[in-house]
Amino acid sequence: MKNKEIIVKIQKLKKISPRSKWITLNRAFLLREIKPDISLEPVVISWKDYGQVAIRLFSPRLLEPAVVMLLILGVFLSSSLIVNAAFYSLPGDPLYRVKIALEKTQVAITPGDENKVELKIEFAKKRVEEFDKIVNQTNVSPEQKKKNINTVVEEFKRNVVAVKDHIGKIQGQAPAVEKEKTLKMAISISSQTDELAQALDEKAESLSEVEKTEIKAVMAEAVASAQEASLSAQEFLEGARSQVEAEGVVEGESVEEVDQSGNSEAIIQESADSTSTVEIQVTTGSESITDSQGDSVEALPPPNQEQDAASETTKDIIE
Amino acid sequence: MNTSKIQEKLLLSRLKKKDPEAFAQVYDLYVTPIYRFIYFKVSTHQDAEDLTSEVFLRMWHYVIETEESIQNLKALLYKTARNLVIDFYRRRATREFTMEDEALMNVEDDRQQSLLSKIETKAEMKNIELVLRKMKDEYREVIILKFIEELSISEIAKILDKSKGAVRVLLHRALKVVRDLLQENEK
Numbered sequence: 001m002k003n004k005e006i007i008v009k010i011q012k013l014k015k016i017s018p019r020s021k022w023i024t025l026n027r028a029f030l031l032r033e034i035k036p037d038i039s040l041e042p043v044v045i046s047w048k049d050y051g052q053v054a055i056r057l058f059s060p061r062l063l064e065p066a067v068v069m070l071l072i073l074g075v076f077l078s079s080s081l082i083v084n085a086a087f088y089s090l091p092g093d094p095l096y097r098v099k100i101a102l103e104k105t106q107v108a109i110t111p112g113d114e115n116k117v118e119l120k121i122e123f124a125k126k127r128v129e130e131f132d133k134i135v136n137q138t139n140v141s142p143e144q145k146k147k148n149i150n151t152v153v154e155e156f157k158r159n160v161v162a163v164k165d166h167i168g169k170i171q172g173q174a175p176a177v178e179k180e181k182t183l184k185m186a187i188s189i190s191s192q193t194d195e196l197a198q199a200l201d202e203k204a205e206s207l208s209e210v211e212k213t214e215i216k217a218v219m220a221e222a223v224a225s226a227q228e229a230s231l232s233a234q235e236f237l238e239g240a241r242s243q244v245e246a247e248g249v250v251e252g253e254s255v256e257e258v259d260q261s262g263n264s265e266a267i268i269q270e271s272a273d274s275t276s277t278v279e280i281q282v283t284t285g286s287e288s289i290t291d292s293q294g295d296s297v298e299a300l301p302p303p304n305q306e307q308d309a310a311s312e313t314t315k316d317i318i319e
Numbered sequence: 320m321n322t323s324k325i326q327e328k329l330l331l332s333r334l335k336k337k338d339p340e341a342f343a344q345v346y347d348l349y350v351t352p353i354y355r356f357i358y359f360k361v362s363t364h365q366d367a368e369d370l371t372s373e374v375f376l377r378m379w380h381y382v383i384e385t386e387e388s389i390q391n392l393k394a395l396l397y398k399t400a401r402n403l404v405i406d407f408y409r410r411r412a413t414r415e416f417t418m419e420d421e422a423l424m425n426v427e428d429d430r431q432q433s434l435l436s437k438i439e440t441k442a443e444m445k446n447i448e449l450v451l452r453k454m455k456d457e458y459r460e461v462i463i464l465k466f467i468e469e470l471s472i473s474e475i476a477k478i479l480d481k482s483k484g485a486v487r488v489l490l491h492r493a494l495k496v497v498r499d500l501l502q503e504n505e506k
Contacts, residue, residue, distance in 0.1 A: 003494055003498075006494060006497050006498055006501065007466050007494075009446075009447045009501070010447055010451075010462060010466040010467065010497070011466055011467065012444050012447065013355075013359075013444065013447060013448060013451070013467055014355075014467055015444070016355055016358060016448075017351045017354065017355065018350065018351060018354040018364075018367070018368060018371065019364075019368075022368055023350055023351075026350070026368070026371075026372050027343065027346055027347075027350075029372065030342070030346060030372065030375050030376060030379075031339055031342070031343060033376055034339060034342060034376070034379050035339075037337055037379070037380075037383055038337050038338075038339050045329065045332065045333065049329075049332045050329075052332060053325065053328040053329055053332060056328055056388070056390065057324065057325065057328055
């Protein structure tokens with residue numbers, strides 16, 4: 001016999017029911033029995049009661065695994081959509097603040113000053129891209145455009161100033177621990193900040209004359225900040241070089257040991273290559289500054305002198 | 320969301336406010352299923368009627384007096400019914416009583432005969448009722464709640480104070496027992 005047949009047989013027992021007469025009599029009896037407890041005032045169901053009923057109905061549902069999973073998924077999806085939308089936002093968009101806040105959070109949760117600097121440089125690059133997009137925008141009013149440019153340039157400045165501060169911090173810490181790493185990083189920062197200053201300068205070329213004069217001061221500040229960051233990186237590079245030299249004399253043996261392993265050779269070679277790029281970057285960077293603004297040029301050493309210093313660094317490292 | 324569940328929750332909040340109308344509605348809604356549930360546990364209609372009446376009175380007093388929030392009115396009624404039946408058997412334990420004999424007599428009861436005569440499958444119904452009465456109480460409960468009262472597994476779990484898994488296992492075993500008993504009867 002199948003289960004279904006058994007169930008059908010069992011269900012026939014539904015026909016068993018109490019006597020209808022008894023139902024009525026018992027109803028009256030029970031109502032008499034409860035009479036002493038009955039409230040004298042008429043019972044009114046308030047909105048509060050309906051609210052409580054709703055809570056009672058839905059609270060167990062909310063704790064069901066499927067509902068919890070759906071809620072988590074919904075929150076995750078909507079937040080990832082917002083983050084994604086914020087990622088492509090430009091100054092003036094409502095989500096631009098979210099984007100900046102997200103970047104700040106990303107920096108805050110990234111461990112190590114080196115990584116923070118790399119991130120800040122990344123963000124400064126994004127600002128340059130945004131700047132480019134804003135400059136090319138045609139569907140915004142000139143006032144709005146100016147406002148947006150100001151915002152993006154301010155953000156750029158903030159990023160490069162942060163880079164500079166971080167370099168200062170790294171310098172303050174014991175650089176002897178990871179000499180090669182910090183050295184490489186300083187080279188990279190120097191060249192990248194220079195690139196950024198140059199890029200910002202180039203993008204500004206496509207602005208109209210009126211717009212240029214309006215944002216001149218802000219732009220000048222931003223480019224100067226980028227140059228300062230680059231300078232700090234180069235100063236750090238100098239410091240690191242002299243330290244390497246000093247340690248090389250005292251701990252000649254250990255350097256040889258490292259050489260045998262072949263690792264440090266590769267690093268030095270790599271550093272030398274990077275330094276050569278710095279030379280080129282520095283030269284072009286300085287030129288661009290001379291073109292755009294005379295004031296900040298004073299802060300930089302003459303290009304030839306810089307080139308010589310960089311070449312010396314390379315030689316020393318290779319030696 | 321089931322409308323009966325919303326209705327039940329509203330009735331509960333009215334009961335809390337000592338509304339006699341709400342009590343009457345609860346009675347009309349549940350008197351037959353509670354009666355049936357008790358009927359399969361006791362031997363006579365008289366006992367079933369007395370106990371059913373007692374269930375509603377106890378429920379009323381509990382709802383208006385308790386400070387705890389009641390999640391499920393249906394579960395509360397069935398639980399009260401279970402406890403009352405247990406008390407009923409404790410009281411009668413002193414008396415010599417064989418449930419099976421009385422159950423068989425009960426099927427021969429005139430009143431039930433008149434009911435049975437109205438349906439085509441009279442013998443079959445008598446047969447399945449006897450089978451249910453022969454079963455262990457926990458198997459019988461789960462069969463009644465699931466297939467006669469058509470409660471969900473989670474509702475049965477709440478009434479029987481068991482996990483859903485335990486209820487499923489119980490149901491599976493109970494069905495097997497019903498099948499075995501039915502085949503035995505056929506032979």
